[in-house]
Amino acid sequence: MLIVGRDRAAVEQLLAARALQCPHCRGELRPWGSARPRPVRELGTETVCTPRRSRCASCEKTHVLLPDTMLLRRRDALVVIGAALLAKATGEGSRLIGRRLGVHPDTVRGWLRRFALRAEGWRAHCWAWAHALDASLGPIAPAGSVFADAVSAIGLAVGAATRRFGPRPGWGWVAVISAGGLLANTSTLSIAP
DSSP, X not given: OEEEOSOHHHHHHHXXXXXOBOTTTOOBEEEEEEXXXXXXXXXXXXXXXXXXXXXXXXXXXXXXXXETTOOTTOSBOHHHHHHHHHHHHTTOOHHHHXXXXXXXXXXXXXXXXXXXXXXXXXXXXXXXXXXXXXXXXXXXXXXXXXXXXXXXXXXXXXXHHHHHHOOOSTTHHHHHHHTTOTTOSSOOTTOOO
């Protein structure tokens, strides 16, 4: 799996130009059909996304090219999940967050629990990314909880990536920094900055 931009035509151009590299061996990725269509909910609307697949010319592994608007195995768009994480970091509860975002409170509660379980790891991971991209950053000021500290570290990493490489719409840099695994059940924290 590789995080790419949300413009399907641009992804096709990158594949045709052999400009995408395999995340395992750094070989050339080539077109290889499409992944299954996935419904994606975003603030009251639902669309269907069919991510592109690719195959490495060297190791022959296949990869889904996931748009930076999505996370692995999540039906809701990253911008919705991100809004829930920000709201929780400021003290809101899952019922209020769910009502405001139009998402069932149990779904929101699941996101918040998953993130809270790995918050310290994400704090350290994003802090490493932030410092790798901008060595002039100072220490993270405590935000009041491990959860809020992790959300703050995500913001620092996104800010550093934006200053270094330019903006990505929505929570696009979070998808890249987490390799789509921000709420994954398995560890994606081994992805080095």
